Amino acid sequence: MMAELRFTLPWRKLVFGVQPVNLFSVIVCLLVIFPISESEQVSGFCGAAYGESEGCSYSSKLLIKGGTVVNAHHQELADVYVEDGIIVSVQPNINVGDDVKVIDATGKYVMPGGIDPHTHLETHFIYSDTVDDFFTGQAAALAGGTTMNINFAMPINGSLTAGFEDFAKKAKKSCMDYGFHMAITKWDEVVAKEMEIMVEKGINSFKFFLAYKPALMINDELLIRGMRKCKSLGALPMVHAENGDAIEEAAQMMIDLGITGPEGHALSRPPVLEGEATARAIRLAAFVNTPLYVVHVMSIDAMEEIARARQAGQRVIGEPIGAGLVLEESGIFDPDFTTAAKYLMSPPIRKAGHDKALQAALSTGVLQLVGSDHCSFNSTQKALGIDDFRKIPNGVNGIEERMHVVWDSMVESGLITPSDYVRITSTECARIFNIYPRKGAILAGSDADIIVLNPNASFEISAATQHRNSDTNAFEGISGKGKVEVTIAGGRVVWEGDELKVVPGSGRYIEMPPFSYLFNGIDKADAAYLSSLNAPVQRVKAVVA
């Protein structure tokens, strides 16, 4: 079986298949040459597997020398030695032989590669298929310093097993490690049983949509049942928190008012509807006594509900996304449809002020980790809703931009330290999804997923230079300090000197076991609750005369 690799060289464009670790197939497949359109181009790839051709050499031994190694709780000047995809040693002045590739990190930060907890690669989402597949999306991620993503797998006609198989097949072309969340869109005994199978297959989180009526939205009854099932499996329930019923009504109101453009989307999904659904999900999670993960927290309203719950001791995780941290609502009011539509996502990007409040919440631990919610559509797909904003595919990009915009807006600005940065872009995600310290750390024994970030170099974001499949970019024109100069994924240098060297099929599926730290003590709280009931009350039966 061959995966497809899109590969652009200055002198020709190629699409060919590569079967890693099989030189014969590489040579054979190189013979298949035909042009691809400009919009499909993904530039800068090295089309070789595991050191098989010039320019793509893969050394299994690496030394990252002289950098500041940053973990979530500590930073130190140290070298990092890697062998066969694993970090072997982290200490000052490591001496190595000539067979080791040495990367000079003097004056730079050496950090765990980013883990993006929220992506939608190769996903059919209501009206359209997202434009980035597992290869193009992950290649872009690697260029931006992310070395693992957790993608939302979608059921097929409600079947989790069919959905899992579909996504497992699509992910075979991965060039970095990945895991899955699974969405729950209907409820019956089969789905409940399939959730058990999903956990056996390495999925430890399930997403419930409280919006997107009628395609995906579930009601409170299903949410409660789903949360109970999650809890029994040690799996984390996740919610897309917006009030879908109110949105439907508000959207119709906008259309009736003649507001058919992208701004109608933002106007029909105000922060109060995000706050309401967040509060409801939090209270239902408290009722069930389960941890809860709120995806794409976009507003102060939702963030404050999370803050209140956490202050009261409830285990609620809040995930803002790159777009929510650095963009603001005015984009969707742009007079140019293509420009406005590229900012359209749910919940919407909010007015200025929400972005800074979300950053502050991350800096103080009220919110815990940053995702991208990378759900990218090109301008042709967005134009499906040119006459009716309800038909514009929902989603923005961010898989390639997340690490840069968070560094610039939060570390470079002085709001957080490099250690905080590692925590919110990598370590906390690994802990929540129970793969720490294999992922999310620069420690002996951890996977060699590493980035070298130069705090003195600059980045600039543009659709013209991005490494993925779209003609637009919601972060267009944003520039800043702090550039990921080297990315190492599974011990391979995949991004260096502004050049990608990625191999389809080299990414591994990472099973995520249930019962993360978030479940510690839940059983004790349940027992305490039961013993606090003082019921049933023993009553002497009254004698009726």
Ligand code: URP
């Ligand atoms: O608009 C968005 N967020 N699209 C992706 C799907 C989702 O709701 O996460």
Ligand code: ZN
């Ligand atoms: Zn969502």
Ligand code: ZN
């Ligand atoms: Zn999403």
